[in-house]
Amino acid sequence: MAETRSEQLARALEDDICAGRALPGARLDEQVLAQRFGTSRTPVREALKMLAAQGFVEIRPRQGAVVVGLDVRQVLELFEIMAVLEGLCARLAARRMTPAERAELTSVHAECQRLAAAGDPDVYYAMNTRFHEVIYAGSHNRQLEEETRRVRNRLSPYRRNQLHQLGRVAKSVQEHDDVVRALLEGDAERAETLMRRHIGIQGDSLSDFVSNMSMPHHVAAPQPSLAGAITRPTIVR
Amino acid sequence: MAETRSEQLARALEDDICAGRALPGARLDEQVLAQRFGTSRTPVREALKMLAAQGFVEIRPRQGAVVVGLDVRQVLELFEIMAVLEGLCARLAARRMTPAERAELTSVHAECQRLAAAGDPDVYYAMNTRFHEVIYAGSHNRQLEEETRRVRNRLSPYRRNQLHQLGRVAKSVQEHDDVVRALLEGDAERAETLMRRHIGIQGDSLSDFVSNMSMPHHVAAPQPSLAGAITRPTIVR
């Protein structure tokens, strides 16, 4: 297998963050983590450094690591990036997807529609993620795939509840439908535009989102310097 | 100052890589680096982990770290990303740049023109970088700014000689001119399109570049597993 502990830890911690088990602002204590994972502090530290380099945690020298808390502005900034990245994925996918991939897309999209009708936003959320993943892969651009996924993951603590907006699921699946059509027709330009709109500011999902957010759960860092001020009791799990 | 050694090291190493002092494929020996920087291996390791997380180096467990060597395909992939990111910068900058920033842009652009006429590609290269930086900043989107710079840095080992192409400097500055015009007119759409073209595949800079490249200097990793096969003598400086 040949995977080092620090990598395992990094993945585990990133997962905790993305899944919302470690909330923004939560303190990540080296010793506690070391103990939880049954290692020494060293690999924990290395994992934290990696996550810091990717923007998932913030390490303030001599003050420890906390899960990054993004304020509204920063979230919007990331959405702007997300829109063009996903847009590019769609553009490239329209040109490059293999027949098998197109079939996969169609099938996942159908599943999305089914689950949307079913009505559970959380279940839909999972399939929605798969839908987008299929398009990332369809771009046949690994770097882009990784980059896009990374930004997506950074946002994930904040989008969790997005689909709980009334009617948002229906709208999402409708937008997917338009994207799929463009993709299958090979209309790269339109696919990109539609995807951008789906993710980006132009869709009203975002403004809903913002108004809902203004401090996502309870924590957050309006000023970076305040991020750690609210030192909550190291929950993480 | 409050900056940890591992951060300093990370910046120093990233700089070595971007500046071409550490070539793709070069082995980064922990002990050697530790000695050079007068520390123990620990902060060196942490720095390497950070760089690995950002895609600058690759750490193969138990086999040490090497500067990432991108093959042609991967470079093209990154250019595709670069194009949309810089395009977004331009789009946003067209709308958001302050008068002061617009003045700065104009002035840097003028300087570019002057240096282009002067004829030294390397001097122009530096000013060209500043030009793009002004636009990153003009986007008023910090996340985007960082992200774009990061991708740019990852590519930098490969673009160094790009401008040595005959006539490339003149073309570059001409494209800048078009971008600047769109920016100053506040034409976001056009600014984005032009910038995309400037960076991306549509400009012929890239195909020139590719034909010139096919293994940038001597090293490279067509197959990831081969990356370190060519273990060159740990130059780095």
Next chain:
DNA sequence: ACTGGCTGTCTTGCATGCACGAAAACCGAT
């Protein structure tokens, strides 16, 4: 009571030590 400084405690940052694994060096056999 509130502010400012001091001290103690605790966590981080870095150094060092040790063991496992991989590559290189070696060696005998064909």
Next chain:
DNA sequence: ATCGGTTTTCGTGCATGCAAGACAGCCAGT
């Protein structure tokens, strides 16, 4: 001489130890 297997060597991965810095609590002074 080349090849397969062994041994040796060396570098990495992780554990541990130690010192400096940050925060909390305490105390004195206003």
